[in-house]
Amino acid sequence: MAVDSSSKPQPQPLLCWTVCGYRKPGMSEEDYHRTHPSRYLSENHGPLVRGLLAKHGFVSYTIRHNTTSTRSLMAHIFGPQFANIADYDAVITATFRDIESWVAFKGDPEYKVKIMPDHENFADTARSRMTIGWLEDHVWNGRVVDAPGKGQDKSRGEVENEWAENESKVAREKESAGWLSWLSWWRRFVI
Incomplete structure (x- = not known):
């Protein structure tokens, strides 16, 4: 609907x-x-x-x-x-x-x-x-955005929020990967 x-x-x-x-x-x-x-x-x-x-x-x-x-x-x-x-x-x-x-x-x-x-x-x-x-933005941060009130594409704010969420996700993944690498290294000596 x-x-x-x-x-x-x-x-x-x-x-x-x-x-x-x-x-x-x-x-x-x-x-x-x-x-x-x-x-x-x-x-x-x-x-x-x-x-x-x-x-x-x-x-x-x-x-x-x-x-x-x-x-x-x-x-x-x-x-x-x-x-x-x-x-x-x-x-x-x-x-x-x-x-x-x-x-x-x-x-x-x-x-x-x-x-x-x-x-x-x-x-x-x-x-x-x-x-x-x-x-009136039409492209922001490499993405097509919608001018206010049109309702078709993403707004500048939505693009910024997606970008920030993606950056946070990447940072969390890097942190997890670092922790897992350390854990793998440490396990070699303990087990």
């Missing part, structure tokens, strides 16, 4: 804040990204932000580094339909369940004192662009 999926409460899609960022004028690509010992975005700003985001219930925070080198890889990907290559230095995303999480993050005194002023150390805030939207 088919189950009416419309009667089940549907999960709300995650919201995603995206920044298409430029480094501040005069800052080299090497200083901005990981390729230089200063590694500002990865070594300074990322660690500064992530704890506060977690405190306010954010689901993820991701930095995508777009360098001259990685942009050159586009020659292998693009064609006549999409021929323009974005010149952003980074694309940063933060995902969260509701706008209240974002409001609480921006209202936190730590944000106002430490994080907001830090943007001036590396970001061209006049050129950088941002937007907000919701996430």
